[in-house]
Each structure stands twice: as structure tokens, then as C-alpha cells.
Amino acid sequence: MLKIKDLKAGIEDNQILNEINLEVNAGEVHAIMGPNGSGKSTLAAVIAGKDEYEVVGGSIDFEGEDLLELSPEERAHKGVFLSFQYPVEIPGISVSNFIKTSITELRKATGMKPIPTKDLLKMMRDKMKLLNIKNGYLSRNMNEGFSGGEKKRNEIFQMAMLDPKLSILDETDSGLDIDALRIVANGVNKLKSKNNATIVITHYQRLLDYIIPDFVHVLYDGKIIKSGGKELAHELDERGYDWITKEANKK
């Protein structure tokens, strides 16, 4: 589904990603871990197409297409979803209005008719149940006055509504208490299928107790320095990052 080859990217003159290689297939869950400043969020932003990052080398192939050629919205139309680490507040726009606009645009891009508002609202209510979201939420303004947990839940709610092929969860667990974490993880698990894939970015092992990854990658200094199965996450939790970074530096 996603093939990243020798990806180099940065901001202005500062190169943050140095030759990233990653392959994600349908049905898989990948975890990307790493200390602060290792380039995790940059990777997520580059996949989603944030302007301020400049790709200086390498490629990203998504289902046979060159993702780097596409605008952020086109990437979303293809099924790429980024759950933001810091979801943006948009005063004056209700959650329902926002999601309706988003879905209508996604459908338009793939030549589908808009869903009637009534059906859409019903769909929203169904998904709200999935995430234990209370009534009244739809008419609140996008992320305005939301607590940290509410914002993250709103991201997963949108993910549920948009049904993407590839979901990238950027630090979705940070700032969540254990109950909120369980709800969010539960939601992610229920949305999982053999046709979609998930990349979980985190620096805590905690989330991976609930969203079990098939692969774990350690990102350090803009490079994936180690990959392994879910047991790697546990090892990291016990031993920290130092041993890997030392190992990597030796090489």
C-alpha cells in the first residue's frame, strides 16, 4: 500500500529525515517509536503533504501513485488520514458541518453523489456510540474549547467517518488518561480491517498494549535504525532508547 524509499526531507536548510525506508501493506499495523526530535511527526506531516517541509530526495508510493506529486487534499481523497498531534481549533464551524464538508468533498473526488444530510447525521450518531461520544457534540465548534482527550477523540471520530485506507496516528495517546486511551484504542481496533492499514506514532509503549502492532520501527536522528515485532516495543519500554542508539552509532 505504502512504499517509502530513501526519503529525505527537512524544513528550510535543516534536514530532519535522512533516508527513510518503510513499506506498509493492507491489514498491517506499524508502530513508529523514537525519542523526541527524532523526526516522527515530520514523517507524518510529509506523508500528509504539509507545505513547509521540503522533500529533497526519495519517493513515497501509495497504491502505485507518487504521493509527493499530490496536494494534501488529493492525498486525503486517495485514503490517507492523519490524526493530528495538535488538532486545530476552527471557531465558527460545527463538527457536523466540518465532517459533512469533508465527506462531500471526498465523495466528489471519487465521482460519488453527496450523502443526504439525514443519512449522514445518522451515520455520525452511530459512530459516536462507538467512541462513547455524548450528544450535543456535533453542534460544538471544531475543537474549540475541547479538552485534550476530546480533541483526540474527535480525530478518531473523523477517521471513523472518513473510512481511510491508511491512518497515521501521530501521538494520539499523548495527554490521554487511561480511560480515554482505551476508548480511542478500542475505536481504532474496531475500524481495523484487512483492507486498511495503520501507522501508530508514539513514544510510549502503553498505547501498544491496546493497539497491537505487527511491526515496530525505531526512528532516531531521521533514520529507522531498528525494526522488529511487537516484542521490540516491550524491550524499549524496559531498556529505553540508549542501547539502540549506541548500537546504531557503532555501525
Add this chain to the structure above:
Amino acid sequence: MSLIENLKSYSEGINVSSDKKKLLTSFFEKGFPTIQDEEWKYTSLKKLISEDYSIGKNGSILSDLDISNHSLGFENKIVFSDGKLISTPKIKGITFSDFSDFECSTADTFLQLNSALANNGFTIKVDSNTIVDEVIEILFFTNTENSFNQYRNQIIIGDNAEIKFVEKIQNLSNSTSFVNHFTQIDCGKNTNVEYNKIQNNTENSKLIDTMNIFQKEDSTCNINTLIFGGSFTRNNLNFEQNGSNCESNMNGVSILDKNQLADNHTFVDHKQPHCTSNEMYKGVYLGNSKGVFNGKIMVRQDAQKIDAFQSNNNLLLSENSTIDSKPQLEIYADDVKCSHGCTIGQLDEDALFYMRSRGIGITEAKAVLTYAFASEAIENISILEVKLLAQKLLAKKLNVDLDFSV
């Protein structure tokens, strides 16, 4: 000929009272204001008044289709065609009649001209204790090419009455038109009034609209101004609070492109204690458009316990758009809470990216954010039809096929 010359030759051909003659003489001596005049510092009338206008001519009769095409669909309509009042509704407790003269301050040049020469308009008297649920729609049509029209309207609202209006000025030809519009509203005690102005006229239309509102105690008056069309729009909105516990609310939304200019002048005169005013003006500027805002809050001595709030927010979305803003506070009483805020900026890049990452195209994302920016003011409109129209016009102006009504 220029407008002054048009006016001169028009006034020579009619009979006016000696008082009006005095006003005219003084008007012709002074002429129109220039940018040296502090109140016209940012808005030049030069081009506007150099054009040739026809005055006092009647065009073809309106068809029902013209009316229904431009109406918001309310049953009760007041309709004018080239100055002539052609239809009024029948509502219990309200008297509708044709133009009748009344006194007003003539310090302002356009009011002076209006006082001297206007002979069209309406008079509405609302009896005390009349609560009108239906909205009254007022439509002014211009049929004649290159016309200059003046309206002079008065609304007198009896104590404890409640009423809502929607007003539209519509040019049916594609030629230029210039309207000098004046409306005075007298709000009785404990009244509740809402007046909506939809300024979405054709490309070559010019408008100078002055509204003077006099409020008695316990009255609430809401004025909403929506500017989408017209090449030149100047609104002078003046509130005078003459009793305690008055509330004056103003909302404005301007979405301009091409060479449009919109100048909103507002003035709230707090003369009595325990009153409030709320003002929210949002401007969005595209193309070569120009915005001007001049908002003044005055609190007189002894008008204690005043809460006055004013905000003017602007988005400059194109390279050649400009804005001049002059929010002012003049406060002579101490126990007050008054504030104003003015911002000028662009759409938030992070929010744009967020939306695009949700699959919303850049034009649509910008439109949604622009709507979000303006929505605070639009949400304050109580009439659903007006709100929906504002949303529709906004989408149209921004070239998107989006429905903001969810």
C-alpha cells in the same frame, strides 16, 4: 454632466419650500465632501459624483416576476419602483403610508441633500403592544438607467411592540444607479426591533445609506448589514440611546471582490445609564476591493454602567485588497466597560492544511474558513431566511458549491 450639475438643473425645475431652498443653497455652496473631510478620509466620492445621472424619471412598470425573483419570499411586502410606492401589506396594528416629510439633523451633506430634495419613501407606524410575527420585506427597485434616487423613510414603533424587517435595494438594469437612502427609526419604550439590510445590488450600483435610530428606555434594536454586491456602499448607522436599559446591536458582514468598496460608519451615542451596545463587523476582501470601517462609541457624562463592545475583524485575501479601520472610544463617564478590537490578517495556514488533509480542496477549505470567520456575525441574525441567504451568497461569492447550513 456631473451629479452636482444634474441636481442643479433638476432643482431649478421644481418647487421647494423656502426652508428646503436654504438647505439646497448651502449644499451647492459646500458641495460633496472630499477626503480632506475626516469622515470621508478613506473614501473618495470623486468618481461617483463625476458621472451623469437622471433624476426623477420613471421607467417601465415592474412585473410580478421581477418582484418574486428578488424577494426572499416573505408574504408582507412593501415595494417601490423608481421611487413610486406600488404595494404595501395589511397587518393589524400597523399603518403603512407613502412619503411624509419629517425633520432630521442636516449636519451631514447627504442628509442635507436628502432633506432638501427627497420626495419618496415610506412611513410605518406600529401601534403600541403590537407583536408582529411575520417579517416585513421592503424592496426598492430601480428600473431607469443611470438613475439617482433618494428615499426618506420613517418607522415609528409604539411602546412594547416587536417587529422585524428585511430590506433590499435592487437595480434591474445593468447600468449605473445611485441611491441616497435615509431611514429613521423611533423605538418606543420596551420595544424590540430587528432590521436586516441585504446589500447585494448589481455591479454598477452605488449606495449611501444613512440610518438614524432613536431608542427609548428598555428598547432593543438590532441592525444587520450584509454587503455582497454593489460597486460603492457607504453605510452610516447612528444610534442614540435616550433612555436607560437600552440595547443596541449591530452585525455586519462584507464580502467584496473586484473593485468594490464598502465603508461602514457606525456611531453609538450612550446618553443614559445602564445601557449596552454590541458591535461586530467582519470584512473579507478579494480582488482589488477596499474596506473602510469607522466605529465610534461615545459615552456621555453621567451615563454610568455602560457596557459597550465593538469588534472589527478583516481578512485580506488578495494582493491588491486594502483596509482602513478607525475604531474609536470617547468616554466621559467612569463606571463603564468599553472595549474595541480590530484585527487584520489572513486565513490560518494550519487550519487550511488540517482541512486539506481531510480531503477538502483548497478553494473549498478557504471558503469554509472564511465562512467560519464570518459566521459569528451571521449567527446573530434571527431570521432563518436571511441567514440562509447570507450563507448562499457567501458560497457564491467564493465560487464554491457548499452548504453551510448544517
Add this chain to the structure above:
Amino acid sequence: MSEKKRQTEEELLEKVTSAEYKYGFTTDIESDTIPKGLSEDVVRIISAKKNEPEWMLEYRLTAYKAWLEMKEPEWANVTYDKPNYQDVIYYSAPKQKPVLDSLDDLDPEMKKMFDKLGISIDEQNKLANVAVDIVMDSVSVATSFKEKLGDLGIIFCSISDAIQEHPELVKKYLGTVVPHRDNFFSALNSAVFSDGSFCYIPKGVKCPMELSTYFRINEAGTGQFERTLLIAEEGSQVSYLEGCTAPMRDENQLHAAVVELIALDNADIKYSTVQNWYPGNAEGVGGVFNFVTKRGICYKNAKISWTQVETGSAVTWKYPSCILKGDNSIGEFFSVAVTNNFQQADTGTKMIHLGKNTKSTIIAKGISAGESNGNYRGLVRIAKGATNSRNFSQCDSLLMGDKCGSHTFPYIEVKNNSSKIEHEATTSKIGEDQLFYCNQRGIGTEEAIALIVNGYCKDVLNQLPMEFAVEAQKLLEISLEGSVG
């Protein structure tokens, strides 16, 4: 908190018994004055008395001719009887001249006066590390630390000396930021200025001490027209302080100064003023008319920061401004303006953004009491080419008593669509819950007001150098005494 600061705050809490103007004494010094009135001859006399070169006389005469054709501005929100410009003495110098070689030679009377003013021009001054130029009536009488500054190439002297000794610099920069035709008062000043300060900081030099000028009007019926010119060469840095006082007199005295600042590439100028001209008595009689033009120009990456604490004068008309010509340049304006009794102030700033990425900040705090009127008037202009410029303005007004007024007149003009401007203004009464809270803790109302006002002005007072901050705090308190009945 430093010991000095704590002492000040403690002092603030002490009840001051008299609200009278503290600097209202005259000094008995013989002076050399010319007759009242203004004419071409008077301009020539002033120039001749100062032994000026021909070009300087020409400059004055051009300005005088321009002034004759100009009208006194009326747009400010102040009312006063316009001065009779033929009734003013345009030149008055203490007879004891020329400038002293050593401060020990100073007239004992004058020394006494400086002590009363709290200006240290001797030992304690050296400790405080402030170089002072003193302008009494129209003439610079003493400049300290000249030599020490000279070692670094810094020129700090009276403008008269500068005209004699550094004519090339004066000629190059005088009138370039405030042209003589700029306004009525700048034209008048350009014609008749008799002295003021001149300061030149060479390339790359960081001035090691605060430079300070003290202005005092002493002689009755004199106008004071000082001229300040400050040039900061590339990469240099300077902090400049200005203080003003005048004796109590029944008639109005005229003060029309011009200050020009030039900050060349990467230079940094901080200009602080504590203005305490005699405000008139509690009935509104007397007091100084303060009509001042202050403006600076910033070249690339340069910064000019104006800080002012305005407590004096009967009428103030003053808008320290920045022309942000160079890319990335920065302008700042921090102001506290207090009016009491019958004082009127119309003050604010202009930030003219011309270069790219230019930034400006405006923090203006007004306090009105008694029957006074305070006005903030400001202009933020973003020119078409000022890409990515930023302005933030905050104008707050505090009202004490129901006879005073406070007004805000900002002008915002934006012609560039990548710039961001934020302007906020509030007007409110001093917080009654805050006063009550203080009262409940045993703090009297006057002290509580001093505390609250001090807190309200903190953002501005913090910008002042320590020596001035102390004085400014005291001044604020004295100005507001008796404002709550």
C-alpha cells in the same frame, strides 16, 4: 526583588501629605534674555548669539518663513487658548556661561536646584553610571562624562557645540527625520531652537552608560525649544533618558521640542522620557503647553524603542513615532499618560511600516482623574511593500472619578495582504473589588490606588531604566493624589 525596588514600593505605601507639585521652585540665577516676540531679526539674533555658521542661519530662516504660512493644528482633542507667539521670550541663557569644564565650577544656586530635582551630577551620579546633559531654559549648562565617552568615539554634547565642532554630522542629519515643514511646531522649533542634546554613537559601539538630558524651564515667560539629534551608526547601541521639570507659574509656558533619532543598519536605540512639566494648579491655572515632535527612522534590522511616562504639562500634544524603513526593523512604543485636575493630553504614536518583515508593538496606558481628559491617538500604516509585517497594539484607559474623560482614536491602514495587525483597547474604572480587597487587608484607598495603578502600568514601567523607574513610580503616585474623594 532588589533592595532599591522594595524600598520604592514601601515608599509608595507611605502616605504622602501634600499633593502639590514638588518641583515648583524657581532658581535665582542671572540670565541673559532677549526681548519678547518673534521676527526674522530674532531668528538672526539667536543664530548670532550662538555664533552659528551661515548654513545654520539659512536653515532657521527657511523654517521661519515656512512657519509664517502654517496654521496651528486643531485636530487634537484638546482645547486651550492659543499662545500669543509674540508674547514669548525665545532666548534665555543663564549668564554663567560658557559650558563648564568641571562640574565643581557650577553656580552654587544651580547646584542647589539640581539637588532639589534629585539629579545627581556629581559623585553619586558617577556611581549610577549616567552621563547627564542639562538644559536650563534654552541652553545646555552642563554635560558630564564627556571624556570617558570620547574615548569610545561617542559624541555627547549640546547641539550648539555639535554645530560648531561636528558641523558635517549635524548638516547631514538635521531635519532628515522631522523636516522643518512637518508641522507648525516643528517649523517653529527649527527656526528658534536654542539648544538641546546631540549624540553620536560610532559604528559597532555599545554605549557603556545611560545618556541623560534634563530639561528645565526656569525664566518666566520663556519658551523652550530644544532640539535633540541622536545618530546610532551601524551596529551600535544606546539608551537615552530625558527628564523635564518647570517651576510653578500662573501663566502658561510654551515648550515645543523636536527629537530626531536615526538608527542605521542593526543599530538599537532606546529612548525614555519622564515628562513632568508643571501641570498647572488644581483649578487649571498655569502649566506648560507641551507640543513635541519626536520621530525616529530605522534602517535594516534596526530597532527604536520609545518609552514615556507623561505626568506633567497642562496640554500635551506628542506622538513619538517610528519609520520602519529597513527590512526586519522594529519599532516599539510604551507609554503611561496620567492626567489629573484640568490637564489634557493627546498622545500616542505612529508606526509606519515600509520595509519587509517589520514589527511594531504599542502598549499605551492612560489614566484620567479629576476633570482631565486623556486621549490616545495612533496610526499604524502598513505600506504595500511591507510584506509579512506585524503590529500589536494594546491601549488601555483607567478612569477615576466621574468628571474625567478618556478617548481612543487609532487609525489602522493596511495595504499589504501578508501582514497581521491586532489592536485592542479597553476603558474601565479602577476595579472596585480590587480596592475592596486591599481595604479589607488594611490598605488605605490612596495606597491601594497607587498599588493598582502601579500594577496596571507595570508593562511600561518595566521598560524604563532603574533610575527612572523609581522616579516614575513616585511621580505617578504624586500625580494621582487627591483624585479619589
